[in-house]
Amino acid sequence: MDDNTGPSRRPTLGDRRKERIDALATAGTVVDEPGKSLLRSAWERLRRDPVFLVGAAITLVFVVLAIISPWIAPWDVTANPLIDKVRPQSNPVPGPEPGHLLGADDRGRDLFSRLLVGSRQTLVVGVFATLLGLLGGITLGALAGAIGGFVDTVVMRIVDVMLSFPALLLAFTIASLAREPSQWTLIIAIATTQVPIFARLLRGSMLAQRSSDHVLAARSLGVRPRAIVFRHMLPNAMGPVIVQATLSLATAIIEAAALSFLGLGNPDQRQPEWGQMLGLAQRYISEAPHLAFYPAGCIIVVALGFTLMGESLREALDPKSRR
Template identity: 35%
Template structure:
């Protein structure tokens, strides 16, 4: 009898999981633009992961003055050359293979984007839940800090942080982008956590003397994950855009590291009329990446938010 009961429970569990997957797939099918965004993100990640293979296919070591790292190696005959069989997207003003640098630039953009989203998201999650749960002076202090950070435009604050640190590196760029990203993320997490702290099961847990850690990790945090995932995913595209903006202004990822924003900087604009490909292709890569993350984030929000599922 016990074996039959377990078998029935297993069948019910399998059907329930299958129904959940089918329902989620139907939700995604109703948002084809989100699937397009997911495809663009997948292609971007795949190209970044296979960058060493692409550089072997698009560069000839015998033509690069003894260099073996084609991200930085220059070739005089490839300066401002247009797309060809040897250089698929042409060469930049220094004679470096543009396709190779764009592919490696995807690595930097993804690294910065995910580092900012996960780093700022983790800090915002901790601060938002702590502020909502304890309330009082903890919440007051946290919200005043958020107000101070929101008083400055994000890009201006990032530029100020880089100027204060007086160091140009990928790590400093991540820090400079993460700090302005905190206020909006904290408010989203705090708002959800506030509603969870007022539920009956959390109030009952407090009544019976459950510890703060148990209430936070067992009830509040799991029920605050959906908006957290949405806001973290949405931050990816804006982080990539901000990194490109800082690099364009000469305050982000330094040369010779291949950054899409750095490829679009003012010195490259001087050659835009002579060799428009050095502007078009990095700009296209940046636009497609940001578009992919943004529409995927919007679709993910619609799927995870019960209020939007019927739209």
């Protein structure tokens, strides 16, 4: 009678090899799961990223305070309740006291209230400068990336010339051309420096989209070139541009503060702005350094918030970082 028959037979060498092969085959089995969109995958990474959460928290607090600042400021920014305590020789800048958390400036105006209201002006300049720069960059980048040829060459040479100048120097030159400095001259100057950044970035994304499968399929089906550009190429090329806009907000805030510090911003002190407050504080930098410390600290923290959020968005949307 054969010993290898029956329920109690011992496994042979071939049986063990077969079991090992089956185990290796089942170990690499891929579980069938539903696919995830790019935005959903990016959000799942961002909500677990402490860097993004810190940046988003700073940005959210800044935006909320900028919106509601006129209603929560304890004093009117044009009033000078501590003017009677200003002594040019002995006490040029009144310090903190009950009802005045950070004290007052050299004109007796409440410093805390001016910081709160100044956040709104800083937000307005940063947002509008970035939006105008984004609009101009999208226009030039779409023309260069969609049409190509001579138009692409002309647009890119203009962009190269603009990028050859330091951004702050170019903004300073444009702002100084205005007959009278104002908030809008500041916005236009900063927006002009951001146009070539968005244009070059969008143009590169558009060129990558021109050779993609969905664009080639649309052309083979006879879709009009205008529809291909606005329905297929441009929407799919906007991802990196939106991320860059978040980073450009931080740059816009810093450049706006620098130009206001140099006296090229809004000269009306009834509408305080952090860069303007820095410029006014330089007269008392040795006696009262806190006049410059508080607005400078606000600028640094807000710019850091936008930078952290933008860098986290860039990493989350980058396919190479998701491997």
